[in-house]
Amino acid sequence: MKVNRIVSNIETSQLVNAGAFYKDILGLELLMDHGWIQTYGSSSKMSLQISLASEGGSGTPVPDLSIEVDDLDAVLLAVQQAGYKIEYGPESEPWGVRRFYVRDPFDKLLNILQHQ
Numbered sequence: 001m002k003v004n005r006i007v008s009n010i011e012t013s014q015l016v017n018a019g020a021f022y023k024d025i026l027g028l029e030l031l032m033d034h035g036w037i038q039t040y041g042s043s044s045k046m047s048l049q050i051s052l053a054s055e056g057g058s059g060t061p062v063p064d065l066s067i068e069v070d071d072l073d074a075v076l077l078a079v080q081q082a083g084y085k086i087e088y089g090p091e092s093e094p095w096g097v098r099r100f101y102v103r104d105p106f107d108k109l110l111n112i113l114q115h116q
Helices: 015-023 072-081
Strands: 029-033 038-041 065-068 086-092 097-103 109-115
Parallel strands (some): 065 109
Antiparallel strands (some): 029 038
C-alpha cells in the first residue's frame, strides 16, 4: 500500500476569494471546480509530505500550510501588493530556508518558503 496524494481541505463559503489568492498570487492551477469545492494545484508532480509540529520554528506559531515556492521575493511582492499583512519575516532561518508568514483570505496561517 502507498499513499498517492494528501489534500489539505479549507472550509469556506467564499470560494470566489480562493482564486484571487491561490491562483492569482501563488500561480496554482484550478484543477477541479464542482461549485461547492475547488481544488488548486499543479499538473507537475509535487512531493508528498505531512508535518507534525509543536511550534513553527524560531518561536513562531505552527502554520496551517507550508508552501514552497521557487521565487520567494516575487510571491512576497504579490502578497504585499494585494494588501495582505506579513505576520512574520521574511527571515533566513538557520535550517536553510527563507520564509514569511501570511494569512490567506480564510484566516489560515501560511508559511511561504524557499530553500536557500
